[in-house]
Amino acid sequence: MTAGFEGQLRAASLRVTRPRLAVLAALRDHPHVDTEQVIALVRADDPSVSRQAVYDILRALTDAGLVRRIQPAGATARYESRVGDNHHHVVCRSCGAIADVDCAVGHVPCLTASDDRGFVVDEAEVVFWGACPDCAAGRTPGSEGSR
Numbered sequence: 001m002t003a004g005f006e007g008q009l010r011a012a013s014l015r016v017t018r019p020r021l022a023v024l025a026a027l028r029d030h031p032h033v034d035t036e037q038v039i040a041l042v043r044a045d046d047p048s049v050s051r052q053a054v055y056d057i058l059r060a061l062t063d064a065g066l067v068r069r070i071q072p073a074g075a076t077a078r079y080e081s082r083v084g085d086n087h088h089h090v091v092c093r094s095c096g097a098i099a100d101v102d103c104a105v106g107h108v109p110c111l112t113a114s115d116d117r118g119f120v121v122d123e124a125e126v127v128f129w130g131a132c133p134d135c136a137a138g139r140t141p142g143s144e145g146s147r
């Protein structure tokens, strides 16, 4: 199951290590988690991985383009392993829940600036803000993300 991750790491000229595979697996299973959640997920599986190691791995994977870092205004940085498709995010103002929103057009960039000022645009990042279904219905969402 991790064969794909090993190929990704090798393609990015990164050494295949168990902690790196663990971070990628955690992000596949739990998209849009913050650094603390990644640390908790990885260390739940292998307590020998240090917090600093997870920080370093997240930075290396982000630099290599295997992980995407998203940081909605006023929120902590979140990470996801769904990269390269220029998808967008919808964020709940109330509880901070984040969900993926597929690109409306399907190729990069999916939005055309009315005036690109001569820049060659290759990415459009949109954050939709609102209330998630739980918050809109007045329910208290789970403790997800509050740790």
Ligand SMILES: [Zn+2]
Pocket: 092, 093, 094, 095, 096, 097, 131, 132, 133, 134, 135, 136, 141
């Ligand atoms: Zn919410």
Ligand SMILES: [Zn+2]
Pocket: 031, 032, 080, 082, 087, 088, 089, 099, 100
């Ligand atoms: Zn996403």
